[in-house]
Amino acid sequence: MAALYRVEQIRALEQQAQSISTTPLMELAGAAAADWVRTHFPASAPILCLAGQGNNGGDALVLARLLKQAGYPVSVVLLGDVGQLPNDAARAYQAWIDAGGLCQKQMPAEGRWRLIVDGLFGIGLARPLEGLWRDAVLWINAQAAPVLALDIPSGLHAETGAVLGVAVDAKWTISFIGNKPGLLTHDGPDHAGEVMLVPLVNIDSHIGAAGYALSGQNVAQLLPARRKNSHKGTFGSVGVIGGAAGMVGAALLAGRAALKLGAGRVTLGLLDPDAPRVDMQQPELMLRAAEDLFYLDHITAFVVGPGLGKSADAVHCLEMAICRPLPLVLDADALNLIADKPELADKLARRQAPTALTPHPAEAARLLGMSTDEVQADRINRAELLAHRFNCAVVLKGCGSIITRPQGAFCINTSGNPGLAGAGQGDVLAGIVAAMLAQGLDAFEALQMAVYLHGAAADKLVGDGVGPVGLTASEVIVAAREVLRGLGRR
Secondary structure, eight states: OEEEOOHHHHHHHHHHHHHHOSSOHHHHHHHHHHHHHHHHSOTTSOEEEEEOSSHHHHHHHHHHHHHHHTTOOEEEEEOSOGGGOOHHHHHHHHHHHHTTOOOBSSOOSOOOOSEEEEESOOTTOOSOOOHHHHHHHHHHHHSSSOEEEESSOTTBOTTTOOBSSOOOOOSEEEEESSBOGGGTSTTHHHHHOEEEEEOSSOOOOOOOOSEEEEOHHHHTTTSOOOOSSOOGGGGOEEEEEEOOTTOHHHHHHHHHHHHHTTOSEEEEEEOOTTOOSSOSSOTTSEEEEGGGGGGOTTOOEEEEOTTOOSSHHHHHHHHHHHHSSSOEEEOTHHHHHHHHOHHHHHHHHTOOSOEEEOOOHHHHHHHHTSOHHHHHHTHHHHHHHHHHHHTSEEEEOSTTOEEEOTTOOEEEEOOOOGGGSSTTHHHHHHHHHHHHHHTTOOHHHHHHHHHHHHHHHHHHHHHTTOOSTTOOHHHHHHHHHHHHHHTTOO
């Protein structure tokens, strides 16, 4: 897995790297960025380098010097007080001046730049940008030239992915030493563009990663290949509880997803007394009254929530599911009921069987008793808080979904696109998670597998010319099965 590090860990890694390197890290970072520019732009391309008054600005000054020496027409804007530059950045500034370079003190009025290099702020920024700095970022974003960000786009929080007032819209970001969570979640992907990691120095560090970026390579081995000597009971039986009046479709989507992603059989327990007794599009599904599912001895995993509603019957079924010693997925109104009823929350926290929660930010906010903005402002820590409070594996859905568990590990999913922002997609995801639980994965593994497959299915569809506008949950189910097969899991 691609490791992710918090800011203090990056600082510790930098110290280790510098202790074994004979070359200053700033020189290595500037050289790596210069190599990238030379690979992608001809020597005739005008380059504008923007430097702040920290070490990130020093990286930009090294880059500018090396490009100038390679024959590029380079302009530098150094904002802030030169006298406030840290020692390494001050040396980079003097080397730029000694090489015949000049520094402007304000943004140019105009220029036909082929590339703008953002070296204003690095990973230490924790306050909203104001005044001169805010104006500089707005100026950058108004230009036609693409932007290369050094380490992180200025204005983006390195750990949370939150925009600190304003943030640079980069087309590319070169991340030095180690990757930062903020590049992969919340607003990070919209501002970072394509992220490239340059470690600078190979170090055998004792510093463990804070988390990991989830990819197809990570999940490929989670689900064992199927043995030829198998039967439907080998792959578990999913029970879906939901489908109140007017919301039967949500339960159907969850059930279809569970079936097509590998559960041996799927039974829907529907709360709507007038619900159909057969799914004509998927007749393999078994449809019953909701409470009937708790008297079936073949169920091996439950998912509660798709189209559940908040009726007394919904509360009763949710409580029964929580009390069953079986793997459980809770989604949608199941989460809202837990937020409303402390007695259910207490029972959930005491569960011993594998449990997975799949809240979107608003549902997470209700569970935590805070605003949605507070959840989004610190997605990783909020997901970890949910996992500890309810003793469950959790996926906090959204751009760069956060997957975590009470033991403290977290992953950030890297698959998916805006096509998933549509009706029924959460129901499909819940069904896939249940299918993975039924096939023997633990809750944390099931979430990793399901979240990646769900996102990768949307990516596949968009790659095939379907969506993202108008991408439907039903389409994602079939595509997810194809992605799973592509991972070698048949």
